[in-house]
Amino acid sequence: MNASDRTPADLLRSALAADPARPLVTFYDDATGERVELSVATFANWVAKTANLLQGDLAAAPGDRLALLLPAHWQSAVWLLACASVGVTAEVGGDPADADLVxxxxxxxxxxxxxGGERIALSLAPLGRRFPAPPAGYADYAVEVPSQGDRFAAYAPVDPDAPAISVGGSELTGAQLVERARADAGELGLTPGSRLLTGRGYDTWEGLSTGLYAPLAAGGSVVLCRHLDTLSQEGLEKRIESERVTNTAV
Incomplete structure (x- = not known):
């Protein structure tokens, strides 16, 4: 990663420039058997489409606050980077009543x-399937995002010193987030090419860092596992081997 990166969106741009074909997020849901692998390029494309939806159709702007009511999931990771691309503060598990969007x-x-603002619903079904009918009061993400542009350009530059994320009662600016992610990557022993397996949730900084930001900052990748506690020890060992995992944070 580049030393000049000061926002999560900067980290993603550097990863894309370095090696767009390498895996970035490999997601397992051990309750459904789902497995999804996204390369840096594919992940960045999802982020661009989501950021275009956020900035364009939803009229979000820097300084707005988005309540993110999602578990650890590859689509949650996309939304976190989309918010960072626009300059919207992602409030993980935040109070919708105080948010501009949810x-x-x-x-x-x-x-x-x-x-009281725009509301987007995700089914979190395998393959990102649509709802048969979206929940009342919501637009269906799987319906809205495919038509969005594959490239994103922010209307206004993102301020690295503006709030980027709020989780567990703590708020971090983009620059602080990048600094902490880099420090966490060092503590976890992550280096370029590392594969970190984690089963932590996204409701704490530790979960967000191991599940996205630290591997991204290190030039590595994450094997993000939901419902990992349902997997046997033998199953976990096989996954570690098959996914060429180098580090774990379970």
Whole structure:
């Protein structure tokens, strides 16, 4: 990664420039058997489309606050980087009543209705499937995002010293996030090419860092596992071997 990177979006741009074909996020849901692998290029394309949706159709602007009511999931990671690209503060598990927008998954739709702004629903179904009918009061992400542009250009530069994320009662600017991610990567022993397997949730900084930011900052990749506690020890060992995992944070 470049020493000059000061926002999460900068980290992604550097990863894309360095090696767009390498894996970045490999996602498992051990409750459904789903496995999704996204290269840096594919992940960046999802981020660009989502950022275009956020900035264009949803009229989000730097300084807006988005309540992200999603579990650890590859689509959650996309939304985190899309927010960073636009300059929107991602409030992980935030109060929808205090947010300008809300992005919610199953089990959170009723809570999300407290947001008076735009509301986006994700089914989190395998292959990113649409809802048969979206929840009342929401637009379906899987319907809205495919038509968005594959390249993103922010209307205004993102300020590295503006709030980028809020989680667990703590708020970090983009620059602080990058600094902490780099420090975490060092503590975890991550280097370019490292493959970090984690089963932590996204409701804490530690979960967000191991599940996205630290591997991204290190030039590595993450094997993000949801419901990992349902996997046997033998199954975990096989996954570590098959995915060429070099580091774990479970």
């Amino acid at each position: 992005v919610a998954g199953p089990g959170q739709f009723d809570a999300g209705l407290a947001c």
